[in-house]
Amino acid sequence: MVTISLCMIVKNEEDTLARCLDTVHDLVDEINIVDTGSEDKTVEIAKEYTERVFHFPWTGNFAEARNESFSHATMDYIFYMDADDVLLEEDRDKLKSLKESLNPAIDSVSMYYNAGMDSFGNVTLRYRRHRLLRREKNYKWYGDCHNYLNVAGNIMNSDVAVTHKSPPNKKSRIGRNLSIYQTKIERGDGFSPRDYFYYGNELRESGRHQEAIESYEKNLAMKEGWVDDKIHACINMADCYRILKDDSKELTSLLRSLEYGVPRPETLCRIGYHFHRQKKWQIAAYWYEQAINMKPDFNQWSFSYPAYSTWYPHLQLCVCYYYMGNFQKAWEHNEEAGKYRPEDTSVLHNRKLLESKLNMTPTTTEA
Incomplete structure (x- = not known):
């Protein structure tokens, strides 16, 4: 041993x-x-x-x-x-x-x-x-x-x-990490693609979204670097554009991530949510369904967000099918979400609402 x-x-x-x-x-x-x-x-x-x-x-x-x-x-x-x-x-x-x-x-x-x-x-x-x-x-x-x-x-x-497992009173380390990168800049140190990616993350998490976009773009402009960082640079850049209310560039950034590899559930759910906000329920549902169909890769090294292939798309599909009038499918997806988050207030609210709808409408039409 x-x-x-x-x-x-x-x-x-x-x-x-x-x-x-x-x-x-x-x-x-x-x-x-x-x-x-x-x-x-x-x-x-x-x-x-x-x-x-x-x-x-x-x-x-x-x-x-x-x-x-x-x-x-x-x-x-x-x-x-x-x-x-x-x-x-x-x-x-x-x-x-x-x-x-x-x-x-x-x-x-x-x-x-x-x-x-x-x-x-x-x-x-x-x-x-x-x-x-x-x-x-x-x-x-x-x-x-x-x-x-x-x-x-x-x-x-x-x-x-x-x-x-941080304690509730743990201080944020965002400021500390930002200062380390800013010291590198002041010293005139060169940045690697990895540096630009993580510096972008720190800027994004501190609310400096336009600066974060610029750092992600510098990562993407370099041929060197880990391809998974480039995928997530596109995804994180899309989040920045969404917060800045630039929906067109948000979608462009998400689709840009597909240039670097197989779509990730977090990409698919964000594309779904892009159309969700426009109330294009059928298009949104398509993308959420694709996220559910993605199977976890045991050998994946890069960031993985399990919510985007489990409870989150199910909960969003509940909303989509509700507005498409298919209350049975909405119920089924809400119950799937509930397996992961049994006391989630959204799950409990949806269940109560759908129980009344299904009682009123015993036969539903497939969307």
Whole structure:
């Protein structure tokens, strides 16, 4: 059985660190925690779980801090988490089984990162990350803000997931990330396609939509770069245009994403919603149906938003079929949405409304 070093960087994480470590400490053989300048009880809490607590002055570069944490590992493999991550019980079992059965010739094991969850326990944002790495390969982190590992070799995709679970009082990090990019600009650093994509995301999330569009366009203008980033640059740019009330450019941006690959459910639902807002119910329904028909790709590494192939298009189809007068199909789609979000107020409202309609209209005509 292989051995595992858990490596973490922390700063002022007293609200989450113990919760994180409680879910993983008994599954690893060593815990290395690098503190970058905490002013609360983070270090005290860390020392309850391990003596291997190290101090590293914050340089403004996450990659440098993460590489420092990796440098303290001594076991066969390195596993990393952030302090506001947890392993859910089913994933603890999966990791335990993986550790017992892993072929030591594997260089990296990718795992899902459940970066967002809704109040009903549904994953809202998921993507893969290299998560368990053979130490002797000496893989390094790169990037000031949105870091990545430069990994090559024998890679295995697993179904284990690490789940992000911030406390309610967690401060937003949008301003922090924006400042890192703005410092790069002030220094005159060159931007990679990845930088333009993530800088666009930060601008969009901070409400600077026109600037975000400009950053996404710079990503798309470069031949280099990950094709999935370009797909999502188009999708996110469309969101900016929708907020700016430019419906024509919104649709153009969504269709532009099709130049880079197979349509994603999030693209299809947005096209559906474009026609939904125009009350073109049959056209909107077509696009929502296509989103439902898209099957998840186990090996997809880029951002995945499961809502767009599950409850969301069903809920929107309920509305479309209601206005087309097909109350039975509206009911069926509402009930499908309810399987994912049983207490959703929209689902409950639709159910009550459709019960009265179906009682009044026992026979419906297919749309």
